Amino acid sequence: MSTRRPPLPVHLRLQALTTLVAVLTSGCLGHHYEISRTELERIAHEPPEARGQNVYAVQQFTTDTEPEPAGPWYPPQEGPPPPGYSMGLHGYWVPDYYLHFGAPYYDPPVYTRSAVHDASPVSGGVSGGGSTGSGASSSSSSGSGNIGNVGEAIVVVIAVGVVVGIALAATEGARYEGSVAVHPQHPVHLWHRYGGQSTVRLDELTPEHLRDVERATLSGREGAGMWLRGAAPLNRAGFSYQFGAGEDRLALPGGLDPRSLGFRFALGYYPLKRFGLLADTRLQTGEVSGGGYYNVRLGLEAQWYPITLWRLHLGPFVGGGQSWSASQGGALPTTSGQRPYVSFGALAEFEIATRLGLTFRWNQDWLPTASADTRQFISSWSVGLAVY
Template sequence: MKHDTRKASASEHSRRASPWRSPACVLPLIALMLTSGCLGHHYEVSRGEMERIVQTPPQERGRNIYAVQRFSTAEDPEPAPAWEPPAGEPPPGYVVTHRGHWVPSLYFDFYGSPYYEPPYRPSVVATGADVHGASAVPGGTSSSSSSGGSSSGNLGNINGINDLLVLVVVMGVGVGIGLAATEGARYEGSIAVHPHHPVHLWHRNGRQSIVALDELTAADLSTVSEVSLSGEEGAGMWLSGAAPLNRAGFSYQFGAGNDSLALPRGLIERGPGFRFALGYYPTKKFGLLADTRMQFASNDVRGYYNVRLGLEAQWYPLSLWRLHLGPFVGGGQSWSATTGVGLPTSEGTRPYVSFGALAELELTTRLGLTFRWTQDWLPNSNPDVRGFVSSWSLGLAVY
């Protein structure tokens, strides 16, 4: 049976496309995820996937549906009307769950117990149109000198810049952790539901409706802008297999490791380094990112900083199960300054070119653990400054 629910305003429709894939919504989405971003029990299904499903026999429609978990910050649809379990024995190939729902036995054979189950409310009486299978849901060149001393003014300036860099690192890590815990952790892949599971439809004119999956037709989808299923309705929901790593779309990457600063007289200062990047993957294997690396340290007697800002291209041509391998190349401008005990006093800018190797371990469909080895080439630098320095980092990439 089909059931109309309520009208939705135009502003409510504006949020329904997957926001992480839309360029105009990247920064608002980051802020939203840091403040609320909890994952919910509603799963969005693309229009193309639903058009495929309605071409299959009704009794087979619930076995394999590609869906993406939604955030609870998005407006939830009206719940499907409550449903009382039917009397009698289940048909062949079905079993009765402990909550009285008829479910295809192969779901238990292949997937075990459902990931979600509807609330057990046997006393609830359905209101409005009845939908079988549904249950109520609660609502340039650097300039430098080789002098070993430094002025307190120079050290004070470096310390002030380093304080700012600490703030940038804290904010960058916070954004990364927030995205990893939300966008990176949300489920994307195959789900299984009862063949008569209620399907929530949003229509382009603002109307919402609910149609049982095995009663859905192509005509029902002709005016639809969004489709979703709830794991807490019907007989529940099985998460039957997450999709492989999918980089296509925007990416935020962050990490930490060991970085290198090339100094006059052939010296190299090694220390903790941090990396942050934001960019776009037009395909699953190739991406372009704006990239920054920060290396800094200071105390009462010495201090330094080294900040790089540039562009980078990443390519992952090789995959070994969950391990993905590839190279990267990039370049940009660096800013650095040093002063104090054991350091030459220097300050300036220089271009750099970077290249190296990437290894990424697939954690979820949109999250990877990454290791980078980087070689930096410093062209047009002072003759007494090394032309090549290396670094490494470990971090996370959210897609």
């Protein structure tokens, strides 16, 4: 009697994997916005009264380490506003140009006039660290079973890849990256190289404050609130995860080329906003003419977007790698093997958000070492999302 345990049903494996991936990739967007070291240096050389007008910042997740909160901040209320300032919607003195921004996206904290004389100024001192298969056989039925087992594995991989993609697209699509405005006296949280933190007013920031600072954050719920002035255009620089689905084909002997739904997943890096290198995989499995088949491609790909028309970006791609495929049963020929492939085609990407694009791909694949009756170009297309 066989002591082998029966495999876990496919639907249970899918449920467990998708639940795990959803938990690992989930996160809520918070009210802290990160400023890069380069942006800090630019701000430190601007006139103090204009420093909060245009700050490039990236919204952080609530799971990120948050800075120690700044002390209460109360603007002066004695007498009329000084030249160049006006009384804001929430009782704060703000530069005149802020009145064109309207109400802030984040309301400022509530304060009373009586507390002004008891308020403690924003500290500039450094504090401590932040908060917390079965084997193959020669029989036809066994071969069909092996193709079915591979097909099940492909379905699981596709499900996990799609869940990861949707989770990343949902968070990055809603994440704000672009220009924000704050009061010139807004507290800035500085993150130092060896784990310390300090807080300084924006209009008091000097190059000396930045000697060992790696980055900084602003809280929309401190100071006089925060205005979101407009998201930045599509920015591909950095890591990218891409996924999509469309029509794919497999070339088989006898001139057969079964078509079915195929999926594509890619992970890579864009050293430039218009050029990137990615590890790319395409997965296809299906049944036709009473038989089953699968096709898996794994390779490298270079993408280039030289043309921009408003929010539409156009360009070519080229890549190549290894292909694994098999077919069995019914009217399909019995095949199994691997061979290299070369892929090239056209890309069109529509900008949805600063780190999210809707993509369309048209592919041409060439299988240079295939047999004479399968050595042909195979066309395919797909629609998907690219998360940067």
